[in-house]
Amino acid sequence: MSEMNTPVTAKTPSPEEVALIKKFLNDTTLFLGPDPEIMQNHDLMPRTEMEDECMRKVGDAHTIAKIRDRIQAGCDEGYEMVEQMGAAPGAKWGDVITGVYSASGDLAIASAGGVLIFSALVHHPIKFIIKNWVNEPTVGVREGDGFIHNDSRYGNVHNTDQSMILPIFHKGKLVCWVASTVHEGENGAIEPGGMPSMAESPCDEGLKMCPFKVVENYQIKRDILTFLQNSVREPKLQYEDMKVKLFACLRIKQRIEETLNTDGPEALISTLRTTMENVRAEVKRRVSQWPDMTVRTYIIQDSTLRENCVVKINCKLTKTGDRLIFDFRGSSPEFTNRPTNTIVAGLKGMLAQVFLCYVWPDLPRGQAAFAPIEVITDPHSIVNCSYDAPNSQSLMSIFTGFTAGQHAVAKFLYSCPEKYTKVHAPTFNMINTFIWGGVSQHGETLGNLCADLNGMGAGARSDLDGEHGLAPIFATMADIGEQELNEEDVPFLQLVSKKMTRDAIAPGKYRGGQGYTMIAATKDSEQWGFMTTCQGAKIPPIQGLFGGYACGCYPLSKVKGIDVYDILLNEPHKFKHSIEEIMNEQPFEEATYTTHHMGMGFEISKRGELFMISQGAGAGYGDLLERDPAGVIRDIEEGLISPGVAERLYKVKFDPATLAVNQEATAAARDAERKDRIARGVPYAEFIKTWNKPTPPSHLQYFGCWGDDVAKLYMGSPDKFRDANTPRPNYMVHPKDVRIAELEARLHALGAMGGEKQ
Amino acid sequence: MKVLMTEYLRIDLDTEQWECRVCDHTIGTAAKGYKEGMLVYNRDPREIHPPILDPEKYRFTFSPDPEWVRILEYYCPHCGTMVETEYAIPGHPPLHDMEPDLPALRAQWAKREEVKEPVVGPAVVPDQGHNH
Ligand SMILES: [Zn+2]
Numbered sequence: 001m002s003e004m005n006t007p008v009t010a011k012t013p014s015p016e017e018v019a020l021i022k023k024f025l026n027d028t029t030l031f032l033g034p035d036p037e038i039m040q041n042h043d044l045m046p047r048t049e050m051e052d053e054c055m056r057k058v059g060d061a062h063t064i065a066k067i068r069d070r071i072q073a074g075c076d077e078g079y080e081m082v083e084q085m086g087a088a089p090g091a092k093w094g095d096v097i098t099g100v101y102s103a104s105g106d107l108a109i110a111s112a113g114g115v116l117i118f119s120a121l122v123h124h125p126i127k128f129i130i131k132n133w134v135n136e137p138t139v140g141v142r143e144g145d146g147f148i149h150n151d152s153r154y155g156n157v158h159n160t161d162q163s164m165i166l167p168i169f170h171k172g173k174l175v176c177w178v179a180s181t182v183h184e185g186e187n188g189a190i191e192p193g194g195m196p197s198m199a200e201s202p203c204d205e206g207l208k209m210c211p212f213k214v215v216e217n218y219q220i221k222r223d224i225l226t227f228l229q230n231s232v233r234e235p236k237l238q239y240e241d242m243k244v245k246l247f248a249c250l251r252i253k254q255r256i257e258e259t260l261n262t263d264g265p266e267a268l269i270s271t272l273r274t275t276m277e278n279v280r281a282e283v284k285r286r287v288s289q290w291p292d293m294t295v296r297t298y299i300i301q302d303s304t305l306r307e308n309c310v311v312k313i314n315c316k317l318t319k320t321g322d323r324l325i326f327d328f329r330g331s332s333p334e335f336t337n338r339p340t341n342t343i344v345a346g347l348k349g350m351l352a353q354v355f356l357c358y359v360w361p362d363l364p365r366g367q368a369a370f371a372p373i374e375v376i377t378d379p380h381s382i383v384n385c386s387y388d389a390p391n392s393q394s395l396m397s398i399f400t401g402f403t404a405g406q407h408a409v410a411k412f413l414y415s416c417p418e419k420y421t422k423v424h425a426p427t428f429n430m431i432n433t434f435i436w437g438g439v440s441q442h443g444e445t446l447g448n449l450c451a452d453l454n455g456m457g458a459g460a461r462s463d464l465d466g467e468h469g470l471a472p473i474f475a476t477m478a479d480i481g482e483q484e485l486n487e488e489d490v491p492f493l494q495l496v497s498k499k500m501t502r503d504a505i506a507p508g509k510y511r512g513g514q515g516y517t518m519i520a521a522t523k524d525s526e527q528w529g530f531m532t533t534c535q536g537a538k539i540p541p542i543q544g545l546f547g548g549y550a551c552g553c554y555p556l557s558k559v560k561g562i563d564v565y566d567i568l569l570n571e572p573h574k575f576k577h578s579i580e581e582i583m584n585e586q587p588f589e590e591a592t593y594t595t596h597h598m599g600m601g602f603e604i605s606k607r608g609e610l611f612m613i614s615q616g617a618g619a620g621y622g623d624l625l626e627r628d629p630a631g632v633i634r635d636i637e638e639g640l641i642s643p644g645v646a647e648r649l650y651k652v653k654f655d656p657a658t659l660a661v662n663q664e665a666t667a668a669a670r671d672a673e674r675k676d677r678i679a680r681g682v683p684y685a686e687f688i689k690t691w692n693k694p695t696p697p698s699h700l701q702y703f704g705c706w707g708d709d710v711a712k713l714y715m716g717s718p719d720k721f722r723d724a725n726t727p728r729p730n731y732m733v734h735p736k737d738v739r740i741a742e743l744e745a746r747l748h749a750l751g752a753m754g755g756e757k758q
Numbered sequence: 759m760k761v762l763m764t765e766y767l768r769i770d771l772d773t774e775q776w777e778c779r780v781c782d783h784t785i786g787t788a789a790k791g792y793k794e795g796m797l798v799y800n801r802d803p804r805e806i807h808p809p810i811l812d813p814e815k816y817r818f819t820f821s822p823d824p825e826w827v828r829i830l831e832y833y834c835p836h837c838g839t840m841v842e843t844e845y846a847i848p849g850h851p852p853l854h855d856m857e858p859d860l861p862a863l864r865a866q867w868a869k870r871e872e873v874k875e876p877v878v879g880p881a882v883v884p885d886q887g888h889n890h
Contacts, residue, residue, distance in 0.1 A: 291761070292862035296853040300845070302826065310826065310847060320859070411856055415763050417870065419879035462765065463878055503810050504820055509765075538823040540807075540845055546765035547840040549829070552807025555818030584812045595811060595818035614820075622765050623840040645808050674838030681797025681833045684852075691800065693849030700826060700847070707851040 146215025508620020515615025
């Protein structure tokens with residue numbers, strides 16, 4: 001780190017001495033690690049003199065709009081190139097951003113589609129380059145250079161995302177930067193696919209590229225490329241996508257140069273700065289229209305992906321005047337040896353997504369939209385983890401943090417007359433998909449994932465049901481790809497796909513959009529396996545809105561000891577097309593049937609074994625007794641809910657054969673249920689007397705604050721905790737050691753340890 | 759003047775009370791959480807999210823684990839409308855989820871017309887696409 005807080009006791013140093021100390025430290029820095037000054041800041045850089053001058057010269061709104069549209073079109077063109085030519089599955093479904101950054105490194109204009117989480121956090125590596133490499137004689141920043149980056153501790157979400165960053169010069173002067181970022185997948189980590197849940201330290205997470213130069217004279221340097229290829233499982237992917245990102249950047253550069261030639265650098269610089277400042281000012285104006293209020297919510301992660309436990313994401317959102325402050329203090333301490341931690345920039349990026357996708361989708365894409373919004377966290381917490389904490393599964397905390405934000409924001413929006421979208425219950429937030437890897441039927445080594453993670457069920461809205469299998473919370477316009485095309489490259493089939501999972505519901509006046517079933521089985525490789533990286537098999541990972549319910553839980557089911565392809569060939573009638581039927585009816589006599597949480601570490605799959613999961617549902621909105629009976633019947637007809645469950649929950653009375661609704665009987669049943677509620681409900685003051693407990697339950701491993709006391713963070717039991725401001729290590733025991741200890745205790749109790757020496 | 763705060767709640771700025779929008783019941787002072795004027799029911803989550811897999815056979819069934827999480831259901835004591843749900847860790851104190859700044863709210867609405875029907879917000883309409 002180049003900046004340090006120097007403890008001073010006796011005498012305060014003079015400004016000259018401070019400058020000298022600073023120079024000494026800068027000159028003798030041992031290691032240029034992530035810079036907190038850069039990494040903790042998501043606001044725009046101060047307006048430079050150059051920008052000020054350009055804005056004075058070019059301020060005409062029409063000129064600025066014209067140039068902004070041209071640059072926007074250039075970014076979209078670069079995006080399109082990456083999406084069409086990229087080798088990574090992530091590129092093909094739009095897990096991409098391309099953008100133009102100011103000379104100071106702020107993302108001014110970004111591609112409209114793709115993954116908007118990037119918009120608030122891809123700027124940090126550029127600021128690192130500006131701060132450290134521009135004046136570094138052994139590196140430098142020159143025309144024709146390109147820099148690569150993937151280590152999220154220096155910016156971005158997780159180290160499966162790689163960026164290519166190019167400085168743009170005009171007559172020898174740096175005017176802006178362009179960059180292209182893709183979720184590449186494979187990165188040489190301990191497990192294939194780029195997001196290892198087994199990582200116990202950053203050293204298990206594969207390539208950790210701080211920003212460095214990989215392109216000179218617009219050519220990729222072959223020696224460094226070879227090193228990178230040698231460090232990952234997919235050398236072809238590494239090379240191909242570095243080229244794709246470079247050429248996308250060059251296309252955007254071409255569009256910038258056209259603007260420079262027609263309108264000059266002042267117009268370009270003014271456009272970038274004016275756009276950001278206008279968006280920032282507009283966000284403050286829109287926030288000021290919300291009610292001044294504090295909203296509290298929490299979301300629970302029910303696992304670390306290695307073991308089930310209770311991990312709190314605590315969120316207090318306060319709006320006062322034109323300030324909006326997310327306070328995540330009280331969230332779980334970071335895990336020292338589990339990868340579900342995130343750097344705070346990742347959390348901020350995903351919160352930006354709440355606004356860019358769900359609240360103000362009309363705003364220009366870029367860093368400015370989230371710039372004025374404030375975020376408070378505890379140090380070394382799961383939402384602001386330290387350098388030493390693994391973070392390859394940061395998505396777990398980023399996504400649950402997003403949902404806390406989405407849930408809280410909805411409670412502000414309802415009363416605000418100025419709306420840009422409908423009030424929205426939380427969308428499902430877990431990437432229920434298969435990550436895969438191994439050697440394909442073509443002999444290629446691969447590691448990546450099924451784009452079905454993009455099929456998250458959407459939350460209900462204030463006047464509409466949620467959409468099924470719609471889009472991931474991190475990209476409203478992403479695609480799930482064509483499974484048939486994937487199957488040409490990978491040695492497994494999805495035997496059941498895109499079939500909605502019945503009764504995996506989120507009821508409400510408007511119900512949440514549901515998720516679909518995926519049943520995968522390996523076919524043409526002896527070296528192939530899967531992993532899953534989700535929470536929510538014991539506790540739903542979202543909350544409902546205004547009386548709507550959240551989704552239920554989603555486990556992993558496995559059927560082993562069979563070859564389903566033989567069964568399909570010889571006894572096809574035995575195969576069933578739902579998890580429910582296969583697991584409950586157990587149609588294959590010789591098979592074993594098991595259920596698991598959704599944190600399956602990479603596991604080799606034998607030909608014809610079944611791995612079965614379901615996408616999740618978005619949350620419901622409003623009291624389910626107000627749901628239109630016709631909507632309930634439609635859900636039955638569409639196989640979303642079984643008739644018995646529908647009748648029991650929604651109190652709709654209908655003819656089981658024709659599904660014709662008996663309106664009077666329904667109204668009577670609903671009235672009776674309302675009366676029942678009044679009879680069984682307990683007055684609040686009475687209720688909390690027996691419900692409220694002073695500490696977390698001792699039967700759960702609980703992490704985070706309890707109630708409103710955010711100064712005390714529990715670390716796994718009621719008598720283990722830390723002061724929120726004083727970090728302590730937080731180690732988890734290997735789940736296999738836990739299991740061995742349990743079994744040994746049983747052997748001891750039976751006196752069956754056989755006199756084993758200790 | 760009254761402000762529509764949620765699907766089922768409004769605040770009367772003059773009396774500073776939470777009110778039920780379904781039955782007009784006065785729930786309680788807006789200086790405190792509306793939940794304090796509600797009836798609460800501790801719901802076993804398996805009743806709402808039914809097991810899809812046979813609980814006799816399997817550890818994980820698609821139902822939330824009732825030892826790990828409960829659903830607190832908040833009902834209007836007068837009409838029985840379910841105003842809010844809260845998925846809660848057993849024993850965790852209910853959240854004071856909406857704490858408006860009443861003087862600020864009054865000042866903000868002093869400059870606005872009263873809104874009696876909720877503003878729904880724009881619909882997402884299919885783009886016409888690129889035609890020649
Ligand atoms: Zn009522």
